[in-house]
Amino acid sequence: MMRESKIEIVIADDRPVVLYGLQSWFESHERIRVTACVRNTHQLVARLKSARYDLIVLSGGIEGSCADDFAPLRALRQAFPDTPVIAFTEATDSRTLAHIQRAGAAGLVSTRDEARVFERVCERVLCGAQGVASPRVASYCDEDARADSFDVSPDYRDVRLSVTRFIARV
Template sequence: MLRNDKIRVVVADEQPVIVLGLQTWFETRERYRVVASATVEEQLLSKLRDADGELVIVGGALGAHARPAADRFGILRKLRECAPHTPLVALIADSDPLAIRAMQRAGAHGIASTRDELKDLGRVCERVLSGVKGVISPRIAACLENERRSAQAFDPNTIYREVRLSATTLAARM
């Protein structure tokens, strides 16, 4: 069944130029209508309650400067509390795998990089809207894959196996 109405989107980022770019991009798509935008956390939370959005796009750094480093993505948890059934896509500027996983744990259904092409962000949004969780853009996937490869390159068993052999050999000689 095709939708007759547009998907209501809420966009937020602490940089107004990013908010404007997201608004422009979503508004040029026939399928979407931006119903609210914000550049600060409090503004986003109040607008989200009134806007009845069907999709929230939020910059991962929104409100992070006002939080302790341990709670860098607290805005995502607040959004989950405020709108628990609304799909949430987070935009992240860095490619730190720990940050990506923290965003997923904090409630992001999808994650895209600010360096992604907008068509990749669009694909993440489409998949999240279809009910898929844990969606990541190709750039984010590449970051996680690089981390996985690095972790495989360091195999402590190889190093410690040699140490155990040396200890066993030493004990046998005594």
């Protein structure tokens, strides 16, 4: 099912250069509209309370760390359960990726992915899929989990993490 209206997203990162880069990156695709860019969780929560967004893109700049068990992401999922979160991360470690997923990210995208890959992950998440991962993120997992859990076909059809198998391996 293809959306006719633009996907409205809010981007959160504490680095202005990343916000600008993400906004430029997303707006180069006609199907995505960046309607807000925020630099911290307080600004993000204020935006989410005042307007409705299709997706939250939470970048590594404020997504938390393993030390705090990704508290900002967990808090977002509790406060706004109907708005899916896609983590835009530099993480390559399968354990860290599992922590991000357990904290509530509906999708995982690498900072090294192209915009069309990100758009596909957005579409899958908007269709209700959970645990969606870009092919690059899927490739960061160990060989056995990737062979059993991921489909990295060129059309990115049904690319998603198998939560049970992924977490069991970590």
